[in-house]
Amino acid sequence: xxxxxxxxxxxxxxxxxxxxxxxxxxxxxxxxxxDITVVRxxxxxxxxxxxxxxxxxxxxxxxxxxPESANVVAQCTRKFLEARDEPKQxxxxxxxxxxxxxxxxxxxxxxxxxxxASRPWQExxxxxxxxxxxxxxxxxxxxxxxxxxxxxxVESDVMRRPFNIQPLHGQxxxxxxxxxxxxxxxxxxxxTLWCQTIQNGIxxxxxxxxxxxxRGNVTEKKRILDTFEDIEGNDVVDLxxxxxxxxxxxxxxxxxxxLCFELNPWSTEALRRGIVxxxxxxxxxxxxxxDNVNCIRRIEQWAHTIDGDPRIRHINLGLLPSxxxxxxxxxxxxxxxxxxxxxxxxxxxxIHENVxxxxxxxxxxxxxxxxxxxxxxxxxYIARHLEKIKTFAPDVxxxxxxxxxxxx
Ligand SMILES: C[S@@+](CC[C@H](N)C(=O)[O-])C[C@H]1O[C@@H](n2cnc3c(N)ncnc32)[C@H](O)[C@@H]1O
Numbered sequence: 001x002x003x004x005x006x007x008x009x010x011x012x013x014x015x016x017x018x019x020x021x022x023x024x025x026x027x028x029x030x031x032x033x034x035d036i037t038v039v040r041x042x043x044x045x046x047x048x049x050x051x052x053x054x055x056x057x058x059x060x061x062x063x064x065x066x067p068e069s070a071n072v073v074a075q076c077t078r079k080f081l082e083a084r085d086e087p088k089q090x091x092x093x094x095x096x097x098x099x100x101x102x103x104x105x106x107x108x109x110x111x112x113x114x115x116x117a118s119r120p121w122q123e124x125x126x127x128x129x130x131x132x133x134x135x136x137x138x139x140x141x142x143x144x145x146x147x148x149x150x151x152x153x154v155e156s157d158v159m160r161r162p163f164n165i166q167p168l169h170g171q172x173x174x175x176x177x178x179x180x181x182x183x184x185x186x187x188x189x190x191x192t193l194w195c196q197t198i199q200n201g202i203x204x205x206x207x208x209x210x211x212x213x214x215r216g217n218v219t220e221k222k223r224i225l226d227t228f229e230d231i232e233g234n235d236v237v238d239l240x241x242x243x244x245x246x247x248x249x250x251x252x253x254x255x256x257x258x259l260c261f262e263l264n265p266w267s268t269e270a271l272r273r274g275i276v277x278x279x280x281x282x283x284x285x286x287x288x289x290x291d292n293v294n295c296i297r298r299i300e301q302w303a304h305t306i307d308g309d310p311r312i313r314h315i316n317l318g319l320l321p322s323x324x325x326x327x328x329x330x331x332x333x334x335x336x337x338x339x340x341x342x343x344x345x346x347x348x349x350x351i352h353e354n355v356x357x358x359x360x361x362x363x364x365x366x367x368x369x370x371x372x373x374x375x376x377x378x379x380x381y382i383a384r385h386l387e388k389i390k391t392f393a394p395d396v397x398x399x400x401x402x403x404x405x406x407x408x
Contacts, residue, residue, distance in 0.1 A: 001044070001061040001062065001063070002027070002040070002041055002042050002043055002044050002061070002062065003041055003043050003044075003051070003059045003060070003061060003062070004038050004039065004040045004041065004059065004060060004061075004062045005038070005039045005040075005041060005054055005057040005058070005059050006033075006036045006037075006038055006057060006058040006059065006060065007036060007037045007038070007039055007057060008035070008036055008037075010037060013030065013037055013039065016039055016054075016057075017030065017039060018219075018222070019053075020039070020041055021218065021219050022219055023050065024042075024388055024389075024390055024391060024397075025041045025042050025043050025050065026039075026040075026041065026042075027040035027041055027042050028040070028099070029099065031071070040062060041054070071098050072140050073096065073097070073098060073100070073137065073140075074093070074096060074098060076136065076137055076139075076140050077092070077093065077096055077133075077137070078093060080133060080136055080137075081093070086124075088120060088123075088124065091120040092120050092121060092124060094114075094120075095113075095114050095115065095118035095119075095120050095121060096114055096121075097109045097110055097111070097112070097114045097115050097116060097149075098114060099112070101150070101215065102141065102144065103195040103196065103197050103208070103213070104143055104144060104195065104196060104197075105143060105144050105145040105146055105170075105193070105195070106144065106146045106147070106148060106193065106195045106208060107137075107138065107141055107144045107146070107147045107148075108147075108148055108149075108150050108208070109147070109148070109149050109150065109168075110149075110150060111149050111150060111151055111152075111166075115149060116149055116166075116168055117149055117166060130168055130169055131169065134147050134168060134169035135169075138169070145170050146167070146169060146170030146172065146193055147167075147168040147169040147170065148165055148166055148167045148168055148169075148172070148208065149165070149166040149168060150162075150165060151164035151165055151166060152164065153212050155321075158263070159263050159264040159267075160211075160212045160242075160264075161181075161210060161211065161212070161264065161266075162208065162209065162210070162211070162212050165208060165209060167209075170193070171193075172192065172193045172208075172209050173191060173192045173193070173209060174191050175187075175191055176188050176191060176192070181210075182265070183265065184210075184265055184266060184269070189207075189266075189269050192207045192209055192210065193207065193208060193209065194206070194207050194270075194273070195207070195208050195213070196277070197213070197215070199215070199218045199221060200218065200221050200222050200225055200249070201252075202221070202248050202249060202252055202274075202278055203248075203274060203277040203278050204243060204244070204245070204248065204270075204274055205243070205270050205273040205274050205277060206243045206266075206267070206270040207266055207269075207270065210264070210266035210267075211242070211243055211264060211266050211267045211270055212242075213243070214245065216389065216390040216398070217245050217246075217389065217390075219387075219389060219390075220246070220387065220389050220400055221245065221246065221249045223387060223400075224246060224249040224250060224253060225249050225252065225253050228253070228314065228348070230313050230344075231250055231253045231254055231255050231313065231314060232253065232254035232255070233254065233256050233311075234255065234256055234311045234312070234313035234314070234344060235255065235256050235257045235258070235259070235310055235311050235312045235313065236250045236255045236257070236258045236259070236312065236313065236314045236315070236316065237258075237259045237261075237295065237299070237312055237314075237315045237316070237330075237333060238250070238258060238259070238260045238261070238315075238316040238318070239261050239292040239295065239315065239316065239317050239318075239319075239323070239326045239329060239330065240261070240262065240292070240316070240317065240318045240319040240323065240326070241260035241261060241262040241267070241268075241271060241287070242262060242264075242267050242271075242318070243267045243270035243271055243274065244260070244270070244271040244274045244275070245318065246316050246318055246350075247260050247271060247285065247316075248271075248274050248275070248278055248280070250314065250316075251275075251278075251280045251284055251285060252278060252280065255284065255314075256284065256311065257284050257285075257286060257302075257306075258284065258285050258286070259286045259288070259295070259298070259299060259302065259312075260285065260286065260287045260288065261288050261290065261291070261292035261294070261295055261298075262287070262288070262289060263289070263290070263291060265289050268287050268289040271285070271287055272287065286302060292326055292329060293329065295329055295333060296329070296332050296333065296336060299312075299333060299336060299337075300336065303340060307341075308340050308341055309340060309341045309342055310337055310340055310343070311342060311343070311344055312333060312334075312337055312343075312344070312347060313344045313346075313347060313348065314347070314348050314350065315330045315333060315334075315347060315348070315349050315350065316350045317330060317349060317350060317351050317352055318350070318352045319352065320352060320353070320354050320392070320398060321353065321354040321392075322353050322354070323351055323352050323353065324353075324372075327349075327351070327372070327373060330349050331373070331376050331379070331405075333347075334347050334379065334405055335378060335379075338407055345406060346404050346405065346406045347404075347405045347406075348384065348402050348403065348404050348405070349373075349402070349403045349405060350400050350401075350402055351369065351400065351401045351402075351403060352389075352398065352399070352400050353365070353369075353398075353399055353401070354392045354393075354396050354397070354398055354399075355396065355397055355399050356395055356396055356397075357395045357396070357397060358395075360386070360388070360397060360399065365386075365399075365401070366383045366386060366401065369383070369401060369403070370382075370383055370403070373403065373405075377408070378407060378408060379405050379406060379407050379408065380405070380406050380407075380408060381403050381404070381405055382403065382404045382406075383401060383402070383403055384402045384403065384404045385401075385402040386399055386400075386401050386402075387399060387400045387401075387402070
């Protein structure tokens with residue numbers, strides 16, 4: 001059974017959460033228990049070294065489910081069902097989801113063994129309709145108007161679109177044009193729900209019916225903001241830009257230009273909205289809503305517009321489970337730049353991959369990656385840092401390997 005930490009000084013919560021996230025040990029949600037704030041971890045007894053780092057906090061073991069008293073959804077639902085003498089109250093409470101994310105104006109529930117997609121809840125909604133229940137529930141979440149169930153994305157969809165998200169309450173789309181997935185109109189963009197969240201002070205916007213949002217990248221975004229001083233005044237290429245998870249952090253950190261490649265038009269629209277919301281100069285963000293195989297041609301064209309003086313210092317390769325397909329593209333960008341006026345001496349590739357823990361522990365992931373890249377003999381490839389971002393599945397880590405590339 002893992003430990004949860006009891007925090008009496010609320011000023012410590014943020015740094016504690018950040019540190020746990022950096023170690024991949026944070027478990028949400030943070031909740032109140034009387035006067036104390038409870039921060040959950042995935043630290044178990046055998047992890048003594050890690051426990052030692054948090055010994056300033058009182059701790060206790062916890063079961064997976066939150067105490068009902070701490071969960072506003074459980075409290076509200078019990079009252080709602082009791083007031084109606086609902087005969088299936090126990091069954092409904094047993095399958096009630098207690099975990100959710102708040103992405104204004106959306107309340108997004110997790111789908112696990114407890115879910116609104118479970119049989120008791122589906123039957124209840126069929127019989128009584130979902131409206132009254134969710135209207136009452138949302139009274140406890142000021143500012144929220146929509147409810148949905150988050151579902152796993154379809155792995156085979158390269159655009160990682162949330163085809164299976166299940167809206168429960170509120171209107172998510174209206175009057176979309178025939179080709180809304182591939183060539184949405186300005187009207188389509190207006191006629192769907194948009195969500196937002198703030199991470200590390202950066203606003204992210206997205207349409208939850210059309211693009212995924214991965215909150216787990218927050219530590220990697222922070223690393224970009226904190227670690228890479230040489231972003232400032234230099235250029236960055238983001239080969240899988242999505243809604244700007246990393247692009248916005250690079251630009252906030254002072255990148256001169258960011259060139260972004262992204263297939264999904266809903267994601268590029270989200271990125272545009274993020275640029276506006278974060279008051280970033282739109283001239284610094286070059287968005288190509290197309291396959292990144294075009295990046296060489298595009299970068300050549302763009303280089304002409306800045307008098308042949310690109311200074312691409314970082315290349316982000318953020319596709320899971322693997323960004324391998326784009327490694328040769330990054331290498332081609334680097335050799336293209338070498339022919340230009342003032343190329344940086346080193347370019348760092350940020351390679352995102354899902355990797356089994358055994359390949360991390362025996363370092364073969366790093367060795368194999370460097371061996372593959374080093375087939376290009378025009379450059380030297382040095383693994384500079386491996387960041388474990390989050391667990392993707394049991395024993396599988398989403399990592400980012402920073403590889404410094406310098407010409408021989
Ligand atoms: C999982 S998202 C990653 C976004 C962000 N970098 C992150 O790590 O959260 C991957 C994005 O890459 C885009 N994508 C996949 N293949 C692509 C390609 N060949 N060219 C451009 N974008 C691509 C998808 O549409 C998707 O939005």
